[in-house]
Amino acid sequence: MPGLRNGFAGPEPLRDDDAPALPPVGSRNRPTGTGMAELHESIAGLLASRGQWRQAYHHLRSAVDLMSVAEAPRVPEQLRHEVNRLRKEHAEAREQSLRDSLTASYNRRYLDERLAALLAEHAGSDAGLAVALVDLDWFKQVNDNFGHLLGDRVLQRVVELLQEALPAGAFCARYGGEEFVLVLPGADPGEAVTVCEAARSRVELHSWEQMAPGLRVTVTIGLAHERGPEQSPASAEQQLISADALLYAGKQAGRNAVAYRVGDEVRLAGMAAGRRLVMGSRAVGY
Template identity: 40%
Template sequence: MPACPTRDHLDVLLPADTPPDLIARLRAAPDGEARALALVAVARHTRETTLSGAQALGEAALSEALRCDSPRAAVEALIGLSFVSASLGQQERALDTVARAQAMLEEHSLTDLLSAVLNTRALTRLTGGDVTGARQDLQDAVDLARHARHAGDQGNALVNMAWLACSAGDPKDALHHLNLLEELIHTLPDDPLAEEFILCLHEGRANAYALLARQSQELGRDDAQRQAVQQGLMVLRAARAALQATPSLTSELLCAAHESTLLRLHGDLSGAERLARRAAQLNAVLKQRLYIEPQLCLAELLQSRGEFDAALAQYAAALDIARRQHRHLDIQRLLSAVGTLHERQGRLREALDVTREALHAANTAMDRVNGAAARHLQLDRELRQARADASSWQDRLRQAEVQARQDPLTGLLNRRGLEEGLQALQFPGDAGPRPADWALLAVVFVDVDHFKHVNDRHSHAVGDQVLREVGALLAAQVRAGDLLGRYGGEEFVLVTPVRTRGRAHGLAEACRRAVEGHDWSALLPDMRLTASVGYAVTSPDRLPQALRVADDHLYRAKNAGRNRVSPAAP
């Protein structure tokens, strides 16, 4: 966790478009809680243009809150960091962060912040596919905010409930929540929040009407389709006026995408293309690759023109974004569209492959939801035990942040720590700068052979010690800055820059020899320990594929007799 930046270094973190009032507030804030909360406010604004910048500012705010002993500012910072982590596709980190915020709420009786915490947890759950959990969190957030008369949290929850409804394919439920938002806005005359919520109201309604029109077209209900298109276009006229009063690149991008969809369904293909290109331009300005709407409306437009291969390319680009962020509902929606397109073109084999992928994605999402629930319970127990140990809340928070990325048995990175490190290499614009020499990467999987026999013959305690020593042996093969972690069970993964494929094979062979050549007699007097190794070489943008290739080579090494490297030396 970085230290809070000095005032001289703030200019490096602040985006060029930071509003003057936020800059003035930050520079005028004395050290302590006021400065931490000012950093939180700037980080919240920064999310629209740079997630990595927002994350750096949020971590700086958290450091300042820890330093000045302000639980309130720490919770505010954790809420923001959880939102950013979810947007970056770091679901485990997001849920861990929001769980710590919730634990601090209980410990310090900061009940007025509970609605904001539930709002953030709901967004994280929805991204991961837990629609039921997200809906319950948002309803609880609305009820709490209404009871506390906190209009900001209530409005945010209603906006999120409308988004959830659209994501789940229920535009009428979305319009219901937006009507409640409009009623809330009427109670906020002369409140700056009203302008922000008005923009959210119009964008949300445009989204709902676009979805309603699309569904009506699929059902062959021409009158309902025309009515939804007309209502959506009327809402967008109001949205343009609201954007003049409250400029927002994100809202402008989404409104352009919704208008493109509505114009396409209205039969105005040239207007639809102009708005789709505008949405894509705004997406490029944001440089975040967060929104699939530009690709989706363009894919549907190209499909309506019969340009099927070009449409598939746009769907693939949208899928890349959704997969990266583990957005289950969007992945399913996009795969369904791709499968339908293949089927209409008579490409039945491709359609079947997409259906299989959708089923696999659904199972993966379910595993993630279940794993997140188990992790939440585990973290809650750890935090309560730490509180019972009478350590300070600052020490507990720092320790929890380290433990979240570290395998407790070996001290190496755990799977979450590895995933975050890999993402930083794959998407440097969002997750931090990529080291200059990481242009070609070796991905190496190492798996201890017949590890079950170790546990069966010598006990799990001995097995744990074996894994610690394997971790130490592998650590001796890497350089500072390399990624090395325990991927699960007796499997380890190493990612390091290389210049040639020969260097990658040499590293893989060195890992194998380190395990085979170690003196295991003290721990395993009647056993010989070996390891199988698989590796792949890739560019950073193809890391997910390289992980699968390296894993496949690992199993080839095992099937070929173990204690070997696959592929063979080039």
């Protein structure tokens, strides 16, 4: 079975006797300039036919470099096209590996990698970093009453609504099931609350009835904010635990709300601000 290289399955590496060998340096038969470029191009074609596009890409790059200094410096258009195609396939494969297949939001792998990097970047700085855990309210009832196919469409539309007005640098990732995470780098606490409350409102006010008569969808959001340099920096896990505790507080207060913390006080944003908060064990601590 093929092995994994850089996180992607591919065929076994090409053996030495599977591809044309490059003549040794100093050989009278060793081609130069254009001839060497053509040899690299030939090897690239063989590798590409076997699906070994990473190795093919490197040989094509070598061909381009050689052609640029050969007697005929013009690089064939077909060669340029092949290099660009392989570069695009590489980028697309990388992007697809970081996306959720259903909603096209980022996946848990990307979330873990990117959030850890952002927290490291923000450690000791004044830049804010907000993490919001978003959960669809009563989503099991949507699946039970309208079917899983419509439930999938609801998840896709909710992600579109969550991403609709995110600030630059922010992103949405699927955390699991009907839970999503909004990461807001550089956002101060007030801005983060505004962004999350606007997202919650867009979901509530969306015309769900057009998708299915009687359908109504809302979300509850727990918003945690990484505090300034005077505080010990939180890990990615701690940040998500804090957001989860606040999400629980929002659900205990009646759902369809954004719960956040000001100092030691948990508050609800927007229209939910007047509700009574019921604090459970998951809502204790930052």
